[in-house]
Amino acid sequence: MWDDILQFIDPVLNAGFIIGTVKAVVIAVGLLGIVPALVWLERRLMGRFQVRLGPNRVGPFGFGQPIADSIKLLFKESIIQSSADKFLFHLAPAIVVFTAIVTFAVIPFGEPLNVLGEEIGLWGANINSGLLFVFAISGMGVYGMVLAGLSSNNKYSLMGGLRSSAQMISYELTLGLSALSVIVLTGSLNLIDLVDSQKTIPYILVQPLAFLLFFIAGVAETNRAPFDLPEAEQELVAGFHTEYTGMKFAMFFMGEYVNMVTMSSLVTLLFLGGWNSYGLPLWPILAFAGKVFFLLCVFIWLRSTFPRLRYDRLMTFGWKFLLPICVFNLLITAVIKVLYFQ
Amino acid sequence: MFEITYEAVVFILGITAVLAAFGVILCASPIYCALYLIGNMICLAMLYLLYNAEFIAAVQIIVYAGAVMILFLFIIALLGGAKEIVEPSVQRSSAFTFVFLLFGELLLAAGVGPTKSISGNLEPDVIAAIGSAKVVGVELFSRHLVPFELASILLLIATVGIICLAKFSYLPARKQSK
Numbered sequence: 365m366w367d368d369i370l371q372f373i374d375p376v377l378n379a380g381f382i383i384g385t386v387k388a389v390v391i392a393v394g395l396l397g398i399v400p401a402l403v404w405l406e407r408r409l410m411g412r413f414q415v416r417l418g419p420n421r422v423g424p425f426g427f428g429q430p431i432a433d434s435i436k437l438l439f440k441e442s443i444i445q446s447s448a449d450k451f452l453f454h455l456a457p458a459i460v461v462f463t464a465i466v467t468f469a470v471i472p473f474g475e476p477l478n479v480l481g482e483e484i485g486l487w488g489a490n491i492n493s494g495l496l497f498v499f500a501i502s503g504m505g506v507y508g509m510v511l512a513g514l515s516s517n518n519k520y521s522l523m524g525g526l527r528s529s530a531q532m533i534s535y536e537l538t539l540g541l542s543a544l545s546v547i548v549l550t551g552s553l554n555l556i557d558l559v560d561s562q563k564t565i566p567y568i569l570v571q572p573l574a575f576l577l578f579f580i581a582g583v584a585e586t587n588r589a590p591f592d593l594p595e596a597e598q599e600l601v602a603g604f605h606t607e608y609t610g611m612k613f614a615m616f617f618m619g620e621y622v623n624m625v626t627m628s629s630l631v632t633l634l635f636l637g638g639w640n641s642y643g644l645p646l647w648p649i650l651a652f653a654g655k656v657f658f659l660l661c662v663f664i665w666l667r668s669t670f671p672r673l674r675y676d677r678l679m680t681f682g683w684k685f686l687l688p689i690c691v692f693n694l695l696i697t698a699v700i701k702v703l704y705f706q
Numbered sequence: 707m708f709e710i711t712y713e714a715v716v717f718i719l720g721i722t723a724v725l726a727a728f729g730v731i732l733c734a735s736p737i738y739c740a741l742y743l744i745g746n747m748i749c750l751a752m753l754y755l756l757y758n759a760e761f762i763a764a765v766q767i768i769v770y771a772g773a774v775m776i777l778f779l780f781i782i783a784l785l786g787g788a789k790e791i792v793e794p795s796v797q798r799s800s801a802f803t804f805v806f807l808l809f810g811e812l813l814l815a816a817g818v819g820p821t822k823s824i825s826g827n828l829e830p831d832v833i834a835a836i837g838s839a840k841v842v843g844v845e846l847f848s849r850h851l852v853p854f855e856l857a858s859i860l861l862l863i864a865t866v867g868i869i870c871l872a873k874f875s876y877l878p879a880r881k882q883s884k
Contacts, residue, residue, distance in 0.1 A: 365813045436802075449737075452737070452741075491760065491762055492837060492838055492839075493760045493761055493764050493838070495767070496760075496761065496768065496839070497764055499764075500767035500769055500771075500772065501767075502770045503767070503768055503771075504767065504771065505774035506772075506773060506776060507744070507776070507779075508784070510776065510779050511741075511779075511782075513783070514737060514783055522783055525783060526780060526783055526784070529777075529779065529780050530780070532776070533773055533776055533777075536772075536773075553839055581806035648875070661850045670813070
């Protein structure tokens with residue numbers, strides 16, 4: 365009976381159940397472990413960008429700061445408004461973290477390793493429609509924000525939830541279409557195939573416009589500044605998570621940072637050649653991590669450089685500027701591909 | 707045994723989908739109705755996945771559960787998700803009659819007999835390729851090209867119509883703001 369269940373879960377590998385479990389745990393724990401480090405990095409870098417020091421008192425270089433912060437958040441009182449919808453109020457942060465981690469399941473971050481005679485791929489799952497899976501699950505993440513806004517029974521939260529849903533729908537189109545122009549070149553939705561087809565030249569050089577559009581839409585999709593309209597502290601008092609305290613608030617935070625890592629990884633896979641190091645003597649996994657780290661720094665750089673957009677301009681920018689360019693770019697790419705490469 | 711586990715998973719997912727569908731029509735609060743509908747769509751996507759239709763499953767989640775339902779929630783949030791008061795009325799009883807009629811039809815349909823098997827070239831690799839984006843695309847753009855293009859024109863007309871309807875009503879307000 366047990367064997368049959370194992371066989372059902374992983375018909376290809378049979379014994380792959382244990383490997384799969386280990387991978388899942390490592391990826392989930394690793395991602396959640398990156399979050400405090402990322403918060404530290406962001407605060408330090410932001411400090412430098414704004415010509416101040418940033419947190420530097422707790423431990424060497426302020427390394428103790430994220431630990432102190434997480435302890436503070438864990439022990440804070442969890443306040444729930446009496447008029448809030450309790451079930452949805454608890455559900456919302458769980459959805460945000462869950463979708464953020466599940467999205468990373470199909471992201472490959474290195475060539476397959478050979479451990480004890482067993483070929484182990486450095487990814488949670490290698491599915492044919494990998495890219496579609498990423499878009500599908502990350503699209504579900506917006507429910508966390510919408511439900512948080514709806515269940516809090518607070519006008520600011522509701523506005524934040526509405527904004528996030530509108531923003532996500534608008535920029536998802538740009539994200540998908542700019543990824544499509546890369547898919548037209550590769551002819552595969554599989555993320556590993558995408559990396560393999562960039563062995564000689566990364567797609568950022570072939571499709572610079574698509575890269576730019578994808579990155580802009582990615583920043584909007586992760587709700588980061590300058591597109592952090594759903595939270596907009598000054599006008600909406602932190603938007604959809606106004607009413608959240610303690611660990612539940614921290615879960616929204618975690619979701620945002622994990623999404624940042626996922627988006628950086630996706631940009632790396634689609635446009636920067638994944639783990640191909642192009643002549644540099646680097647381990648594949650280090651090449652991948654380095655590119656992701658660079659993109660994360662760019663995320664932080666953007667946040668400390670640009671002021672927030674006005675809401676109607678955000679929508680106009682998405683629909684009337686980014687989307688037409690995207691469609692045009694896709695059209696040109698498809699025409700060139702059909703005319704010259706077939 | 708493998709077949710049994712597979713059938714069990716399909717059965718559990720199907721039951722969950724049916725329960726979620728009942729939740730949509732029986733729940734009083736519109737927010738929860740919408741959530742049940744999302745649950746139902748996710749269950750359907752998982753069923754597609756069990757039948758090897760990866761692409762359809764992803765599209766189901768992206769389009770229906772991702773985009774369409776977000777708009778539903780959007781509208782519920784704007785209109786205010788007040789619970790409806792349950793009181794007997796003519797519409798209610800007629801709705802129940804309709805539901806029972808549908809249920810009867812379903813039973814009739816189930817009574818027709820076992821499902822028929824399909825014929826054709828069914829090599830293992832052909833079966834494995836079913837449901838991938840490529841196969842769906844080739845099928846859509848060859849055999850079903852005309853209906854596909856007609857549907858896209860229909861959608862385009864609907865989009866233009868909506869833009870016209872929405873735009874004319876608030877044109878003066880926009881001029882003022884500029």
